[in-house]
Amino acid sequence: SAVISQKPSRDICQRGTSLTIQCQVDSQVTMMFWYRQQPGQSLTLIATANQGSEATYESGFVIDKFPISRPNLTFSTLTVSNMSPEDSSIYLCSAGTVLTDTQYFGPGTRLTVL
Amino acid sequence: GIQVEQSPPDLILQEGANSTLRCNFSDSVNNLQWFHQNPWGQLINLFYIPSGTKQNGRLSATTVATERYSLLYISSSQTTDSGVYFCAVEDTGNQFYFGTGTSLTVIP
Numbered sequence: 001s002a003v004i005s006q007k008p009s010r011d012i013c014q015r016g017t018s019l020t021i022q023c024q025v026d027s028q029v030t031m032m033f034w035y036r037q038q039p040g041q042s043l044t045l046i047a048t049a050n051q052g053s054e055a056t057y058e059s060g061f062v063i064d065k066f067p068i069s070r071p072n073l074t075f076s077t078l079t080v081s082n083m084s085p086e087d088s089s090i091y092l093c094s095a096g097t098v099l100t101d102t103q104y105f106g107p108g109t110r111l112t113v114l
Numbered sequence: 115g116i117q118v119e120q121s122p123p124d125l126i127l128q129e130g131a132n133s134t135l136r137c138n139f140s141d142s143v144n145n146l147q148w149f150h151q152n153p154w155g156q157l158i159n160l161f162y163i164p165s166g167t168k169q170n171g172r173l174s175a176t177t178v179a180t181e182r183y184s185l186l187y188i189s190s191s192q193t194t195d196s197g198v199y200f201c202a203v204e205d206t207g208n209q210f211y212f213g214t215g216t217s218l219t220v221i222p
Contacts, residue, residue: 035157043147043159043202092210094157105202108210 002027004095006106013083013113020079021109023093028073029104034066035092037108043092049076083113116141116205120213127191127220135186135216137201145204146177148186151197151215160186160199191220 003026013019023032032049047068048056055068070076080087093106117140127133137146145164149157161168161175163184168175172191177184188195201213 033157043149043157045157090204090210105210105212 002029002095002104004093004104004106006091006093006109008109009107010110011112013111015084015113017083018079018081019083019111020077021091021093021111023076023078023095023106025074025095025104029095030073032070032076032093032095034068034076034078035094037090037092038086039088046078046091049078049093080111083111085113087111088113116143116203116211118201118203118211118213120199120201120216122216123214124217125219127218129191129193129220129222131191131220132187132189133191133218135188135199135201135218137184137186137213139182139184139201139203139211141182142206143179143203144206146179146184147202148175148184149200149202150195151200157200188218191218193220193222196220 005024007022011019034046035043036046037043045058046061046066049068049070051070051073065081067079089111091109095104119138121136125133147162148160150160151157160173163175163177165177165179172189174187184201196219198215198217200215203211
């Protein structure tokens with residue numbers, strides 16, 4: 001199994017600023033993903049974090065707004081740039097190895113933008 | 115934190131058969147969701163169902179919040195239904211807790 005930690009667990013930010021969320025896995029994993037859950041909505045995939053290359057973004061999400069880094073097999077960051085109140089959400093990272101068919105999840109980061 | 119248990123852990127079905135997946139959770143929750151993990155590991159949301167019953171095609175889900183469980187029904191299963199199904203709950207402090215999943219294999 002894998003244990004995933006996220007930092008920060010929650011934050012309150014001002015409009016126009018940026019926040020970087022960290023995701024740390026206690027073992028090497030192949031796949032890492034970032035999700036967003038806006039209030040009253042379901043979890044939505046933002047992007048797949050690729051180790052050593054640019055992330056793969058889903059429709060509706062762009063790199064300028066959500067830059068992602070994955071410098072190695074155990075760590076990834078998601079930045080929410082130039083925030084607006086509409087970015088207030090829970091951001092969740094997940095990780096796993098496709099071969100095991102098991103996905104592990106971080107506890108989430110609750111972001112409030114004023 | 116909340117304990118989320120899913121059963122069965124593994125399930126093999128003949129194409130066309132029906133199945134019920136169960137999710138038990140140990141405390142009150144704000145929300146509950148069912149996901150299907152695709153072969154690339156991505157989670158595809160199936161239902162957002164903190165209570166009540168919802169249906170979407172061959173799939174339906176029921177959550178009985180007072181008894182702390184949820185059920186996912188798959189009818190007339192197809193090979194494309196294969197994969198891992200996750201139940202996830204969100205507690206009153208907005209923390210997520212995921213079950214360990216049910217691995218479903220549908221054979222032709």
